[in-house]
Amino acid sequence: MSAAERENRFQKVLILMSAGVCGASLCLLAMFATEVQGMGFSGLGGASPCTDFHPILVATFSSKNGATYSTTGTCTTTGSLGVVRKFPYVVKGSYLNGIAVELIEIAPPPIHQPSHPYGTWQTKYACPSDPWLTVDGPPFNADQLRVKCTTLQRVDNSPAEQGPRRIYNGKPVPTVTEMLQPWRAHKPMTALLLLPEERQALAAKRDADLAEEKRKADQHLKAGLQQRPLFRPIVLAPTPGQRFLIRTTVPIKLSPPQGWQETQVNLNDGMPYKADRNYLVRIERKDAAGNWVPHTSLTVNAVAAESPTGYTGFGAGVPPNGITLPGSWRISAHISAPTKTPWSEWVEFAVTDTSKAIQKPPKMFGP
Numbered sequence: 001m002s003a004a005e006r007e008n009r010f011q012k013v014l015i016l017m018s019a020g021v022c023g024a025s026l027c028l029l030a031m032f033a034t035e036v037q038g039m040g041f042s043g044l045g046g047a048s049p050c051t052d053f054h055p056i057l058v059a060t061f062s063s064k065n066g067a068t069y070s071t072t073g074t075c076t077t078t079g080s081l082g083v084v085r086k087f088p089y090v091v092k093g094s095y096l097n098g099i100a101v102e103l104i105e106i107a108p109p110p111i112h113q114p115s116h117p118y119g120t121w122q123t124k125y126a127c128p129s130d131p132w133l134t135v136d137g138p139p140f141n142a143d144q145l146r147v148k149c150t151t152l153q154r155v156d157n158s159p160a161e162q163g164p165r166r167i168y169n170g171k172p173v174p175t176v177t178e179m180l181q182p183w184r185a186h187k188p189m190t191a192l193l194l195l196p197e198e199r200q201a202l203a204a205k206r207d208a209d210l211a212e213e214k215r216k217a218d219q220h221l222k223a224g225l226q227q228r229p230l231f232r233p234i235v236l237a238p239t240p241g242q243r244f245l246i247r248t249t250v251p252i253k254l255s256p257p258q259g260w261q262e263t264q265v266n267l268n269d270g271m272p273y274k275a276d277r278n279y280l281v282r283i284e285r286k287d288a289a290g291n292w293v294p295h296t297s298l299t300v301n302a303v304a305a306e307s308p309t310g311y312t313g314f315g316a317g318v319p320p321n322g323i324t325l326p327g328s329w330r331i332s333a334h335i336s337a338p339t340k341t342p343w344s345e346w347v348e349f350a351v352t353d354t355s356k357a358i359q360k361p362p363k364m365f366g367p
Contacts, residue, residue, distance in 0.1 A: 057071065058070040058071070059132075059202050059205050059206075060209060061205065061206040061209035061210055062209070062210075062213060063210060063213060063214075065096065066094060066095050066096025066097065067094065067095045067096070067130055067132065067133075067206065068092070068093070068094045069091075069092070069093040069094070069132055069190065069202075070090070070091065070092045070093070071090075071091050071190060072088060072089070072090050072091070073088070073089055073091070074086050074087070074088055074089070075087055075088075075089050075106060075116075075117075075176065077116065077117060077176065077179075083114075085114060085116045087106065087109065087116045088106075088107075089104060089105060089106045090104075090105045091103070091104050091105075091189070091190050092105070093132065093188050093190060093191070095127070095130040095131070095132065098126055098127060098128070099124065099125070099126060099127070099152075100124070100125040100126075100127045100130070100131055100149060100187070100188055100191075101122065101123070101124050101125070102122070102123050102125075102184065102188035102189065102190065102191075103120060103121070103122045104120065104121040104122075104180065104189070105120050106118045106119060106120075106158075106176070117158060117175065117176045118158065118159075119156070119157050119158030119159060119176070120155075120156070120157050120158075121156045121157075121158070121176070121177065121180055121184075122153075122154070122155045122156070123151060123153070123154050123155075123184050123188070124151070124152045124153040124154075125149035125150060125151055125152060125187060125188065126149060126150045126152055127147065127149040127150075127187065128147060128149075129147060131147055131149060131187040131188055131191035131192075132188070132190070132191045132194065132199070132202060133199055133202055133203050133206065134147045134199070135196050135199055136192075147187065148186045148187065149186060149187045149188075151185070156177050158175065158176060158177055221339075231257040231260070231341050231342065232257055232334070232341060232342050232343065232344045232345070233254055233255060233256055233257055233279065233333055233334060233335055233341060233344045234254065234255040234256075234257070234258075234344060235252075235253075235254060235331060235332070235333060235344050235345070235347045236253040236254065236255055236310070237251050237252065237253035237310050238250055238251070238252070238331065238347060238349040239347070239349070240347055240348060240349070241348065241349065241350070242349045242350070243349065243350045243351070243352055244315060244324065244349065244350070244351050244352075245351070245352065245353070246324055246325060246326055246351055246352065246353045247315065247316055247323050247324060248315055248316050248324070249312050249314070249315045249316045250314050250315035250324060250329075250349070250351075251309060251310040251311065251312055252281060252298075252300065252305065252310050252311040252312075252314060252331065252333075253305065253306070253307075253309075253310030253311070254279055254281075254300070254302075254305040254306060254310070254311075254333050254344075255306060256277070256302070256306070256335065257341060276301060276302065276303075276337070276338075277301075277302035277335060277337070277338070278299055278300065278301055278302065278335070278336050278337045279299070279300045279301075279302065279305050279333045279334065279335055279336060280297060280298070280299055280300075280333065280334055280335075280336040281297065281298040281299075281300055281305075281311075281331060281332075281333045282294065282296075282297050282331070282332050282333070282343075283295045283296050283297070283298070283314070283329065283330070283331050284329070284330050284331075285325070285327055285328065285329045285330075286327055286328040286329075292330065295321060295329075296314075296321035296322070298311070298313070298314060299336065300313075300333075305333075324351040325351060326351050326352055326353050327350070327351060328348060328350055329348065329349050329350065329351060330346045330347060330348040330349070331346070331347050331349070332344050332345070332346045332347070
């Protein structure tokens with residue numbers, strides 16, 4: 001068949017599908033019968049017995065667990081007396097880190113129904129990309145597949161197919177295993193028969209799932225930071241009740257939350273690096289009526305705030321906000337970038353103009 005004839009048949013498939021005449025797999029099997037026979041699938045059992053499957057309706061995607069797929073369908077075989085038998089099957093697929101797995105399951109027939117083959121057929125592949133998402137070559141032509149997977153393992157378990165089986169005219173009856181094999185030789189069977197528009201729908205579902213996963217992760221992190229005191233930074237200095245002389249340095253020493261691990265990573269010329277951590281420090285003082293009123297806010301880099309001496313730019317700095325006056329003061333801080341945390345607990349200290357009341361700085365500021 002020429003390329004033009006093959007393209008014409010493919011267009012007919014699309015027309016039939018859009019008109020609702022048949023499903024994807026049924027249309028393909030009907031319109032590409034010539035190609036099927038050309039690949040050696042002629043005679044009884046030539047076509048796959050389990051290709052009448054519904055479009056993959058259930059697909060989930062996760063950045064951690066990869067992709068999972070599932071669908072159902074109908075198998076068709078001929079019994080030893082030439083009687084056509086139809087029975088349901090289930091397919092489960094997955095793809096993660098270059099490994100694709102497809103499991104075909106056929107349940108044993110109920111006692112009140114005629115017997116049919118049953119069992120499990122599982123194949124593990126190494127694939128360069130997700131075979132369910134990657135647009136590939138023409139259906140039923142393995143030589144033109146652009147994405148060929150390497151079979152790593154095949155575990156088939158079909159007790160009902162053991163031993164020779166023949167039909168009434170003496171010809172051997174191919175087992176389901178034998179009929180499935182050509183269809184799953186280069187990639188999962190359900191990935192082989194997908195049309196481009198079906199792959200596009202799956203890709204859109206993947207993008208939506210990953211976006212929702214990121215939204216939930218960000219929401220969970222934010223909720224955790226807001227609810228857990230563990231993730232509040234700690235004010236190490238000034239210490240509660242410490243006194244300082246008017247217009248002298250008030251060292252501000254901070255510590256990240258216990259067990260803190262930065263979750264955001266930036267890129268510099270394509271290389272990942274942890275972004276600088278900054279604190280926002282808020283300082284308040286009591287007015288004559290005993291109310292706490294804002295005095296100033298400071299953005300302090302972690303290098304200075306977490307150093308042995310702490311940040312020393314407040315208390316004797318630039319008036320009016322950089323200096324202290326006699327009275328009661330308090331300080332609180334949170335990590336403002338790259339990941340925000342809740343505010344720390346307030347720490348109160350005092351400023352006096354009498355040098356006798358000054359306390360020595362704590363030993364934490366170095367030897």
